Amino acid sequence: xxxxxxxxxxxxxxxxxxxxxxxxxVAADGTPLKRRLDQAMRVSRWRAFGxxxxxxxxxLAVLIIPIIIFMGRGAYNPVYAERMPAxxxxxxxxxxxxxxxxxxxxxxxxxxxVAREDKTIGKVATRVNQELxxxxxxxxxxxxxxxxxxxxxxxxxxxxxxxxxxIETWQAxxxxxTSVTPAYYLAALDFKYSGDGSVSRQHEDRRxxxxxxxxxxxxxxxxxxxxLVLGYPVAWLLANLQARHANLLLIxxxxxFWTSILVRTTAWIAMLQGQGVVNDLMVFSGANxxxxxxxxxxxxxxxxxxxxxxxxxxxxxxxxGEKALQSLSGQAEDGRTSCAASMVxxxxxxxxxxxxxxxxxxxxxxxxxxxxxxxxxxxxxxLGTLIAMIHILMPFMILPxxxxxxxxxxxxxxxxxxxxxxxWTAFWRVYFPNTISGIGAGGLLVFILAIGYxxxxxxxxxxxxxxxxxxxxxxxxxxLNWSLAAALGGVLLIFVMFLYWIYDRVVGIDKMKLG
Amino acid sequence: MxxxxxxxxxxxxxxxxxxxxxxxxxxxxxxxxxYTKSQVEAYHKPWMANTGNKIISxxxxxxxxxxxxxxxxxxxxxxxxxxxxxxxxxxxDEGLFEEIDHDSLPAGADGTPAKxxxxxxxxxxxxxxxxxxxxxxxxxxxxxxxxxTTIGDFFDLAKFxxxxxxxxxxKANLEMALSADGVxxxxxxxxxxxxxxxxxxxxxxxxxxxxxxxxxxxAQPPQLLADGEVVLTTAYNGRIFNAIAGEDKPFVIVWxxxxxxxxxxxxxxxxxxxxxxxxxLKFSTATEQLAAQAAWISYGPARLSSNALVASYHxxxxxxxxxxxPTAPANFKTAIANGFEFWADNQDELNERFNTWLAAN
Numbered sequence: 001x002x003x004x005x006x007x008x009x010x011x012x013x014x015x016x017x018x019x020x021x022x023x024x025x026v027a028a029d030g031t032p033l034k035r036r037l038d039q040a041m042r043v044s045r046w047r048a049f050g051x052x053x054x055x056x057x058x059x060l061a062v063l064i065i066p067i068i069i070f071m072g073r074g075a076y077n078p079v080y081a082e083r084m085p086a087x088x089x090x091x092x093x094x095x096x097x098x099x100x101x102x103x104x105x106x107x108x109x110x111x112x113x114v115a116r117e118d119k120t121i122g123k124v125a126t127r128v129n130q131e132l133x134x135x136x137x138x139x140x141x142x143x144x145x146x147x148x149x150x151x152x153x154x155x156x157x158x159x160x161x162x163x164x165x166x167i168e169t170w171q172a173x174x175x176x177x178t179s180v181t182p183a184y185y186l187a188a189l190d191f192k193y194s195g196d197g198s199v200s201r202q203h204e205d206r207r208x209x210x211x212x213x214x215x216x217x218x219x220x221x222x223x224x225x226x227x228l229v230l231g232y233p234v235a236w237l238l239a240n241l242q243a244r245h246a247n248l249l250l251i252x253x254x255x256x257f258w259t260s261i262l263v264r265t266t267a268w269i270a271m272l273q274g275q276g277v278v279n280d281l282m283v284f285s286g287a288n289x290x291x292x293x294x295x296x297x298x299x300x301x302x303x304x305x306x307x308x309x310x311x312x313x314x315x316x317x318x319x320x321g322e323k324a325l326q327s328l329s330g331q332a333e334d335g336r337t338s339c340a341a342s343m344v345x346x347x348x349x350x351x352x353x354x355x356x357x358x359x360x361x362x363x364x365x366x367x368x369x370x371x372x373x374x375x376x377x378x379x380x381x382x383l384g385t386l387i388a389m390i391h392i393l394m395p396f397m398i399l400p401x402x403x404x405x406x407x408x409x410x411x412x413x414x415x416x417x418x419x420x421x422x423x424w425t426a427f428w429r430v431y432f433p434n435t436i437s438g439i440g441a442g443g444l445l446v447f448i449l450a451i452g453y454x455x456x457x458x459x460x461x462x463x464x465x466x467x468x469x470x471x472x473x474x475x476x477x478x479x480l481n482w483s484l485a486a487a488l489g490g491v492l493l494i495f496v497m498f499l500y501w502i503y504d505r506v507v508g509i510d511k512m513k514l515g
Numbered sequence: 516m517x518x519x520x521x522x523x524x525x526x527x528x529x530x531x532x533x534x535x536x537x538x539x540x541x542x543x544x545x546x547x548x549x550y551t552k553s554q555v556e557a558y559h560k561p562w563m564a565n566t567g568n569k570i571i572s573x574x575x576x577x578x579x580x581x582x583x584x585x586x587x588x589x590x591x592x593x594x595x596x597x598x599x600x601x602x603x604x605x606x607x608d609e610g611l612f613e614e615i616d617h618d619s620l621p622a623g624a625d626g627t628p629a630k631x632x633x634x635x636x637x638x639x640x641x642x643x644x645x646x647x648x649x650x651x652x653x654x655x656x657x658x659x660x661x662x663x664t665t666i667g668d669f670f671d672l673a674k675f676x677x678x679x680x681x682x683x684x685x686k687a688n689l690e691m692a693l694s695a696d697g698v699x700x701x702x703x704x705x706x707x708x709x710x711x712x713x714x715x716x717x718x719x720x721x722x723x724x725x726x727x728x729x730x731x732x733x734a735q736p737p738q739l740l741a742d743g744e745v746v747l748t749t750a751y752n753g754r755i756f757n758a759i760a761g762e763d764k765p766f767v768i769v770w771x772x773x774x775x776x777x778x779x780x781x782x783x784x785x786x787x788x789x790x791x792x793x794x795x796l797k798f799s800t801a802t803e804q805l806a807a808q809a810a811w812i813s814y815g816p817a818r819l820s821s822n823a824l825v826a827s828y829h830x831x832x833x834x835x836x837x838x839x840x841p842t843a844p845a846n847f848k849t850a851i852a853n854g855f856e857f858w859a860d861n862q863d864e865l866n867e868r869f870n871t872w873l874a875a876n
Contacts (some may be wrong), residue, residue: 122608
């Protein structure tokens, strides 16, 4: 603003000499107008800043600074160096490959004595144990004897615990003694940082994080897509129904939105479990047979992870014989499965042998057709995670879509059709492009929420539905390896920011619209 | 002026009330559910009646994360915590818990000094045990009239088909797997200390992996059994017992290869009411209180002198608790003592291996 006024004042067009003298305009008190304007603007700028300052300070204090501190924790762990200063110096001077020297051992013994007295040995041992399992008890037990170790110290250490003789032990200590270390971030990406500074891939048995990051991405992508496909028509209905019906529908969208995540996830367990509502309905209607036959085209029977009460009864009779048949007969008649009923009637007509024969016939038949009451594992696996997450995150897709669709005049579609477009063309060429900003907003919102999702996979994820956040939680609460948790969180954050950057480049963040 | 006086008065009152509460209440943290209930009945209520102090009971899910966060931030709000043995040892080594003088503990009701009265694992530098609990496996006898009897059956999908519940942790699972593979109870940790032993345990778990439903909270396995989600499940023995005794579920406990452990009281370093917490600790681990707790849940008392006083279930006078304890001779034949030192050393590596194994399909 200020700059733009300048050319006007000192315009290139020569002014008639009779008019005001050339030079900057001045205010009534003689100060140049430009400076006065600056002053006035500064006041209002400060006032505006004052209004947002509390929010800025809040975000800085509770979000930005903790994130920076925590990400730093993934690269800086001074636990060893602070508590074992003498041995840290000696070991860092060592090249990591040549034989262990007597000075290193002497410094180690001196540090162990102090650490034992200060009761800090546990922290040190835990730190080294993160690098090499089994060194924890080596540290604590040696520290107990450290007072009595006499020169030569290296032999004394080895007498106390034979693991001190191994060079791997000292290499692990060297990694732990380095306070600023890439070890955790490398571990978060399945690499191993060794004492001599080399980086190699983690042993095959322990490579897990990359798989989990990829799975997290996959789940987040499927959830986003699922929420879009299911949410788009709902948002369209909301935007185009009469106000009376639309409001009712909106409440149906918002009511679950206001309900606790925990409650909704638990409700899904009741719906999807083996003896749950969905499986009950499928068995009742016979739909489970259809699903089973279709699924059998792609899978083995045993891989479908089905549970079947019939199978339980048949197997019980095949292994338990007459006793099992008697206990089945004891059950209430309307509580029996169809298999139990046919086995019991064979048993009552022809004795135990007939009952077992019937069980064998049923088992044989089930090899191609199932037992007829198969129940599918819809929960405690990836499928359960996907279903519950799509449902829980759906409002975050519907609401931005709805607010964008609400602003699209219905005349656009009518105009398109009156110009000869088919329904599909009118939708695809006219309506859909107008909703892109809402899809972008909803998609980004759902994707970013999904990528850090934690409670739902923890409750219904079983073994293949776990996400990276469950492992961050594991290292925070269980293994207490906060540095690795920080590194995993840091990688996830960098990754999300990278995706955000890609999104900005491809779609453009200014196109995002929440309403 | 009037408003100012009023505000000052209110502030003063709040401070007074705050300090009044701080003077006579402690925060006791435990695992929730039927277990906390048994502690409330046997420890909290008599202690409150005796001393006139209040107890605020909080639940948690184990682990040292909360204690570590509180101690490191210098803002400790918990006064006493119920912890597992491996966490007690680790927390003590890391300076998270106060040390406890064992000589200050009361002698047993029969006069035995505390150091001799408590069972082997029970006394630790920073913690004192209250109960012996164990990981067992159980089945529903209405689904399987001819149920399994050995740990080998648990891993035998051909003999006992169907889903199995297992705790989502290598602890107890690896021990049970090796036991099922024929390793005797006293050799388990020796075998598990070798890479081949670990491979052997995982190979056993591989056999049933496709049929496993993983649980985390102690309340889940009885629920999974009751819902028919699983036909067999490992569980904490007290949870299954409470479902049998309290809810009349047709569950059966198999004691073969039970992995037993102790739970202990520990006082976080810098606890606000350390002396009261210590008083509560001494009170609750006395002979009578430990015996009284056994009327509410089937966990064995950590004192030998309590055993004689263990009576019947609180709501069923004819249900003798003694045969349901993990330490009952009939149940104890093949029991495996939790190798806390082994786990303190190797849990990081084995957790990692277990998690990788779990995530791989």
